[in-house]
Amino acid sequence: MKHLLNTLEGRLAALPVPMAVQLPAGQQLGARDPAVTLRFRDRLALVALATGEIGNVGAAIVEGRVALEGGMRDLMAAAAGLLTRDPARDQHHGWWQRVLARARSMAVHTLGHDARHVQFHYDLSDDFYALWLDERRVYSCAYYRDAALDLASAQEAKLDHICRKLRLAPGERFLDIGAGWGGLLLWAAEHYGVDATGITLSHHQHAHVQRLIAERGLQGRVRMELRDYRELPPGQPFDKIASVGMFEHVGRAQMGRYFDTVHRLLRPGGLMLNHGITAGAVDNAQLGAGMGDFIEQYIFPGGELIHVSAVLHDMARAGLEMVDTENLRPHYARTLWAWSDRLEARLPAARDVLAAHWGSEQGDKVLRAYRLYLAGSALGFERGWMALHQMLAVRPDGDMATGAMPGAQSDYPFTREYIYRS
8 A cells, every 4th residue: 555655646646737635534645735635534435546446436426435625627637647547448349348338338228227217317407407507408519610709609500501501491300300499490490491390308397398399389390209219100291310329228139120220311412420439539339447337326327338330320320411521529629618617616506406306415415526527528638538429421312221222322512611600
């Protein structure tokens, strides 16, 4: 243990921000005037810090075994310096590990499990999310088209970016898979005149969007349904489909079925945009250094990170042609920092909201988890451990899966100018 503490003290001295660590017995290591202090109440968490298992330290903070003093930006700068290895590469990728990962994915992503996982996260507390999201409650990567944009403007820019890529037009039938609190669904209806259908597994989100539809007089042209994408009935196909921040919940084992369903729901010649978190530079189903386990336990149970190359492979196998892919990774880092800063500025209100819903002890635990989740995710996108891809695909006029010849040229434009033109 003495050698471990000596190593830790040397690493603390080399950090980009002054940090102190208080041992269970009261001894303090590190900076005398720290920006961040971690007060450890047990040795296991201290060993995790010394060995670079940052996710396990985060779990100890959530559980109250480590007390945190300081801001999230300083904490993440220190955490990055304390990592002993790259979390994105901290996994074995042999055939047996891939088999186990697929078996777990098949077991986890059933209709019942997926509904419970979504409700665990999104039905936490509407009032809590309202404290740090923008007014539209857009809970996905913003688009900082202009560096001067604030969060709300960047989220509106993202909504319009998606609608432009999809070339939405009045009267088209538009499906939003995983419609959240209705930001894209309502934007598409009000600004592009589409007939819009959204689906969600969150009871809170469903009720919220139903209220907005009624308040804005959009009944008959906009609808929100409480159902899984696998339960959408066959019928008149949609002209355009979007899936934003949802396919992270699908799982590797279900990815083929997911895109097969999209293909079935989309008319020939129709466009689909898939916007979601992917693995970073390395194809890794879960971040290492304990970070993936932290997210699984406290934030997104059942979530899986899939590399963009694997996503595009499954998309192609389903008969969808990828026509445009854009990586918005730095945009998500900035979005997450905006959310983190907004939450940090409202900590007393967040504590009261969560205590009213969950009780003070559990509410404080949730708040600690979300503080670490938002800032830690921002760090992950900054470092390239995760990415965010928008993948635009077309269902060809023919059926590639059965060998039928598609048309010589779809109506997708020859250049990307249409996305950016006023």
